[in-house]
Amino acid sequence: MTTETKTAPELAAEAKALFDAKIDEVKGIATDLQGRMAKGEDLTKSAKELADQAITGMNEAKARVDELEQKLARRGSDDGALEVKSYGAQLAESEQLKGYIDRGAQGSMRIELKAITSASGSAGGLIVSQRDPGITDMPKRPDVILRDLVTVVPTTSASIDFAKQTVRTNAAAPVAEGNTKPYSNYGWSRVSTPVRTLAHLAKLTRQAMDDAPQLQGEIDSEMRYGLALAEDAQILLGDGTGENLLGMMPQATPYALPTGATTPTTSIDKLRAGVLQATLALYSPTAFVLNPIDWYNIELTKDAANGYIFANPLQMAGPILWGRPVAATVSMAAGSWLTGDFKRAATLYDRMTVEVLISSENADDFEKNLFTMRAEERLAMAVKRPAALVKGTF
Structure with a gap:
């Protein structure tokens, strides 16, 4: 099934799964760094490389979610339809992620992301019907004149x-003087x-x-x-x-x-x-x-x-x-x-x-x-x- 043919709940679920995978990768990098630091290794260069990898991975994930969000918007949601920010927006603006990167991607990190699907599993606030206030009438004769x-x-x-x-x-008619006039x-x-x-x-x-x-x-x-x-x-x-x-x-x-x-x-x-x-x-x-x-x-x-x-x-x-x-x-x-x-x-x-x-x-x-x-x-x-x-x- 292509992205264009997936339903809104499927797109939302795919976005969440993608971020869960990337967060797991970041956690793995942090765990590896902690173990190597415990052994006394010099991790200055390695930490920077791993942090760069983490940032690159997060950027790729954010780009993917932005793409999904655009596709979702084309399916009919209007500008004000999103009740909560997308996963990509939440993660990019997260203070926890900024602090984690500033620390050289050391230690563990926990980020709370608000769900963008409703409890019933539907698209929830993502899809809102649009009402056209006009009334379409039948044609009228323009010649009532x-x-x-x-x-x-x-x-x-x-x-x-x-x-x-x-x-x-x-x-x-002309009448001579003295004559009777016609009626x-x-x-x-x-x-x-x-x-x-x-x-x-x-x-x-x-x-x-x-x-x-x-x-x-x-x-x-x-x-x-x-x-x-x-x-x-x-x-x-x-x-x-x-x-x-x-x-x-x-x-x-x-x-x-x-x-x-x-x-x-x-x-x-x-x-x-x-x-x-x-x-x-x-x-x-x-x-x-x-x-x-x-x-x-x-x-x-x-x-x-x-x-x-x-x-x-x-x-x-x-x-x-x-x-x-x-x-x-x-x-x-x-x-x-x-x-x-x-x-x-x-x-x-x-x-x-x-x-x-x-x-x-x-x-x-x-x-x-x-x-x-x-x-x-x-x-x-x-x-x-x-x-x-x-x-x-x-």
Whole structure:
């Protein structure tokens, strides 16, 4: 078995055995010197040589133990893991050894070395586990952005009522003096949109919170993120049934190529035609909403010389098309797109911003040492100008 594959107790035992052997050698040298001195021999030179041998032997032993100690450190013990000094350090710093050498290695010597193994024979204080205080979470979507596209206002009501213009017949024209003026026709209808609640719950144990205080903050963050995902999907795709919001895609105007416009041949062309459609409806589109796959395909568009149209791959380029930002989100189905004047088209009403509460008084939580976390928000969605939004497919 090599040193690299030995366990910590085996390495410690080997170190102790090595020093025991060297101490026995020193004792043997001292006993020999005492016997020869008793016979009247001149030992000045011999004592020096033997002392040099003893020091050399101890230095070799210390180097060996230092090597073992380094190998042991590489096995996972940190800088402060050693509860007692190693055998090499204890022996090198021993006053008994220094005095013994100063006396010419004459007489006997006894050195007490503290054990570096525990009573059970394990590595004891040599190996201490290291705790990383961080918590590794799963990846989060970086594209929860649709709230930023629309107008957001607070409300204190349980429903939103607004007047929506439904008729505009403009009869304005030049009129000769004395003739009857033409009447224009305008009409509005009352629309009501209810405030809906987005919410979810999570359980966590009292023990988990006590052992990892930051866990509560992590769960808080996860629950807020979960609400943001649900909100993102509702703003874009909510169908208005049950407790769902009525989102933008269900109310947007279907794409129809304006009369006289050149037929688009690429995805980029079709998006430009969508901008034209909204522009002819008297709105100014502010962005595009695409699936990341569709935006990827557009970014890879090349010219006849096989060069990228949008950017140099070695440089960072913002997601912009036809001078308008591109919001690439997986909430949008691949192959579909949306453009329009989002600020004018839709309004998001915040009745209650995200709230995260924690309680031990839910169901049998108290008996089971559990906590229940609840995250919720209340909001309403109103698409007031559907013509300002144009949707289509590639």
